[in-house]
Amino acid sequence: MTGQGPVLAVDQGTSGTKALVVCPERGVIGSGAAPVRPRHLPGGLVEVSPGDLLDSVLDAGRAALADADEPVTAVGLANQGETVLAWDPATGEPLTDALVWQDRRAEPLCAELAEHAEELRALTGLPLDPYFAAPKMAWIRRHLTRDGTVTTSDAWLTHRLTGAFVTDAATAGRTQLLDLDTAAWSERALALFGLDGEALPRVVDAAEHIGTTTDFGYGIPLTGLLVDQQAALLAQDVTEPGSAKCTYGTGAFLLAQTGDRPRRGDSGLVACVAWRLGGRSSYCLDGQVYTAASAVRWLTDLGVISGAEDLDAVGSAVPDSGGVTFVPALAGLAAPWWRGDLRGSLTGLGLDTAPGHVVRALCEGIAAQVAELADAVAADLGEPLRSLRVDGGLTRSALLMQTQADLLQRPVEVSALPDVTALGVGAVARLGADPGLALRDVIPAWRPAAVYEPRVSADEAAARRAAFRSEVTALLSRTS
Incomplete structure (x- = not known):
């Protein structure tokens, strides 16, 4: 078997699945997409039909293969990370809906385990938060079913595709059940969540x-x-310590490479x-912003804009945010605060506030949170980031990217490669198909489509970030 032919790379995401047929010589030669429609319910509940996830994988993959119209040698599958469900290992049939990574229903369970939060962080690298998989898995076991097995969505999708019962080490690391140092399941973490005795997938x-x-x-x-x-980290060639990328999708996710040892800092970031x-x-x-494109959709639903x-266009109609500050904690605040219970705030409104002011305030709010994450990375690594490589749909907004460079006071390099998550899993699929290849052989060449340099002074950036921090502090004080 050779890995030199095209591969099918499938990225199963929160709001849709994208599939690419990638040839090592000709690049992307086929693509397909299929929507996924999670249900946002009162009380912070977010769920999706598992059948929709599987159908989207098959529909997008088949469309990409039809578009390419030539055979592939291998397939790779990327997944959402912290989305979980219970299912019957004998039949492969789901026993529950899938609880999406944004779902907050396990907050009471996390509160019960608060005294073990530091132990869990030391074991797994992750803070105790319902964002991760283990609290959702334990909630399913407590409230929905004791039957079958309960896993992240990738294990179920892989089983339906191949019959195997596996998960990769990085996905396993998103559960809060993996020992960070050994990359093996932690019996202690399983016991704390009441999941001891569970049949877990083999870590590959x-x-x-x-x-x-x-x-x-x-x-x-x-x-x-x-x-x-x-x-996405792999596809953007963020393979050396001190480099970082941020993906602006449903949320915004900043990851920085630390090499062959986990770095457990005290800045509120996740080590994984x-x-x-x-x-x-x-x-x-790893640092997370829960709402990025989802906040843009919220503005769209309100009629402030017609879409991303x-x-x-709307933000450029005004020169600045007009004193408006937006903390877009519409699904809570993630790193470095880890306050999923918070609600967002929109302050500084007046009769002269126009849609453009709100749009600029949203861009500032997203960019300020990412800048906080970059500062946290620098604190944990002991040196500042040199630049930030970015991808995702919102990078098409020059306003957001310029705001990001201004607040970060570092260059922001926008990927010229769309769909970097699919390209990353396509790269590892090539590696798995041809053991003779090295990692460097399969990483796409990095070439930015645009580079945004800071246009404001460090003092102005600091003042704008301080205004954002003061509103976050006000939120924290009102709900502490």
Whole structure:
């Protein structure tokens, strides 16, 4: 078997699945997409039908193969990370809906475990928060069903495609059940969550032969598995310590490479596995902003803009935010605060406030949170980031990207490659299909489509960030 032919790379995401057929010589030669429609329910509940996830993978993959109109040698699958469900391992049928990573219903369970929060962070690198998989898994066991197995969505999708019962080390690291140092399941963490005795998937490398799927029309080896943000990290060649990327999707996710050792800092960032290849783990620091494109959709639903494509036009109608400050904590604040119970705030409104002021305030709010994450990375690493590589749909907004460069006071390099998550999992699929390849052989060449340099002084950036921090502090004080 050779990895030199095209591969099918599938990125199963929160609001849709994207599939690419990637040829090592010709690049992307086929693409397909299928929507996913999670349900946002009162009380911070977010769920989706597992069948919709599987259908989206098959529909997008088949469309990409039809578009390419040539066979592939392997398939890779990227996943959402912290989305979980219970399912029957004998039949593969789901026993519950999937609880999406944004779901907050396990907050009371986390409160019960508060005295073990530091122990869990030391074991797994993760703060105790319902964002991660283990609290949701425990909630399913307590409230929905004791039958079958309960796992992250990738294990179920992989089982449906190949019959294998596996998860990659980076996805396992998003559960809060993986020992960060050994990349093996932690019996202590399982016991704390009441999940001891659970049948858990085998933890595998990101690149290895998992099995063969016939669901795309003919037999294709599944040779690549990787959680979405780490796949994007790989595709943007963030492979050396001190480099970082941020993906602006439903949320915004900043990851910084730390090398072959986990870095447990005290800044509020997550220490986790970046990927495991050849049995050796690489690690990263990870910071999350829960609402980015989802906040843009919220503004759209209110009628302030007609869609993300309006950000620049509407925001450019005014020179600044007009004193408006937006903390877009519409699903709570993640790193470095870890206050999922918070609600957002929009302050400084007046009769002269126009839609453009609100749009600029939203861009400032997203960019300020990402800048806080970058500062946290610098504190944990002991040196500032040199630049930030970015991808995702919102990078098409010049207003947001310029705001990001201004508040960060560092260059922001926008990826010229769309769909970097799919490209990242396609790269590990090539590695898994051809063991003779090295990691450097499969990483796409980095070339930015645009580079945004800071246009404001460090003093102005500091003042704008201080205004944002003061509103966050006000939120924290009102709800503490």
